Amino acid sequence: MIDVKGVHKSFGDLEVLKGIDLEVPAGAVTVILGPSGSGKSTLLRSINHLEKVDRGLIRIDGELIGYRRRGNKLHELREREILRQRSQVGFVFQTFNLFGHLTVLENVVEAPVSAQRRKRSEVEPYARELLERVGVGDKADVYPRQLSGGQQQRVAIARALALKPKVLLFDEPTSALDPELVGEVLDVIKELARDGATMVVVTHEIGFAREIADTVVFIDDGRIVESGPPREVLDNPVHERTRAFISKVL
Numbered sequence: 001m002i003d004v005k006g007v008h009k010s011f012g013d014l015e016v017l018k019g020i021d022l023e024v025p026a027g028a029v030t031v032i033l034g035p036s037g038s039g040k041s042t043l044l045r046s047i048n049h050l051e052k053v054d055r056g057l058i059r060i061d062g063e064l065i066g067y068r069r070r071g072n073k074l075h076e077l078r079e080r081e082i083l084r085q086r087s088q089v090g091f092v093f094q095t096f097n098l099f100g101h102l103t104v105l106e107n108v109v110e111a112p113v114s115a116q117r118r119k120r121s122e123v124e125p126y127a128r129e130l131l132e133r134v135g136v137g138d139k140a141d142v143y144p145r146q147l148s149g150g151q152q153q154r155v156a157i158a159r160a161l162a163l164k165p166k167v168l169l170f171d172e173p174t175s176a177l178d179p180e181l182v183g184e185v186l187d188v189i190k191e192l193a194r195d196g197a198t199m200v201v202v203t204h205e206i207g208f209a210r211e212i213a214d215t216v217v218f219i220d221d222g223r224i225v226e227s228g229p230p231r232e233v234l235d236n237p238v239h240e241r242t243r244a245f246i247s248k249v250l
Helices: 040-047 079-086 104-114 120-133 149-162 179-194 206-212 240-249
Strands: 002-011 014-024 029-033 055-060 067-070 073-076 089-092 167-171 199-202 215-220 223-228
Touching: 002 040, 014 040, 014 215, 014 223, 029 040, 029 206, 040 055, 040 167, 040 199, 079 089, 089 149, 104 120, 104 149, 120 149, 149 179, 179 199, 179 206, 215 240, 223 240
Parallel strands: 029 199, 029 215, 089 167, 167 199
Antiparallel strands: 002 014, 002 055, 067 073, 215 223
């Protein structure tokens, strides 16, 4: 479902991604671990073209992301086409990014109506179903500032699901939460995993990774150091750098 080939990305003189190859099968959950500054978030943002890569290709469900190939050349898509592609990718950020001037329901309805041109009369009932599903159905008519951090993040997940995306990307979805609120958000993500969603999750929650991941990927200094099932990467890591990282976060 997600195919990343030879991806490089630099910001000025700083090379952040140094040739990333990653495959995520449909219905699989891939968890990405790594220290701060290792390139995890940049990789995630590159998958839906929030960051333009310098070299390499990314495909989702066989479709080249951000570019069209003509002969041997790649041409960047127009913004309208890029937005269409992004609407197939649900992205949940660290800091919720809800619209403060919109109610919870309006936050969930906005993207399907504006980006996908779906009818509001069709989207609203579905949005209410999603809010019930993530446990905030009674908060549809309040504003984000009236919610706890955990509730806001669950609304953000409902907003991502409202697009009916092919894949879901989570960028450290619990890092901005108080410890007592982490569990309620992780429970929603676990439920999505049980339902067969294709997901890439950047997190430091090792126990969570062990529970839901089909594949754990450890990234350090812009490269994939180690990749495999949780029981291998988390319990019996081969690389010394992986062992050192896991020993610090456990």
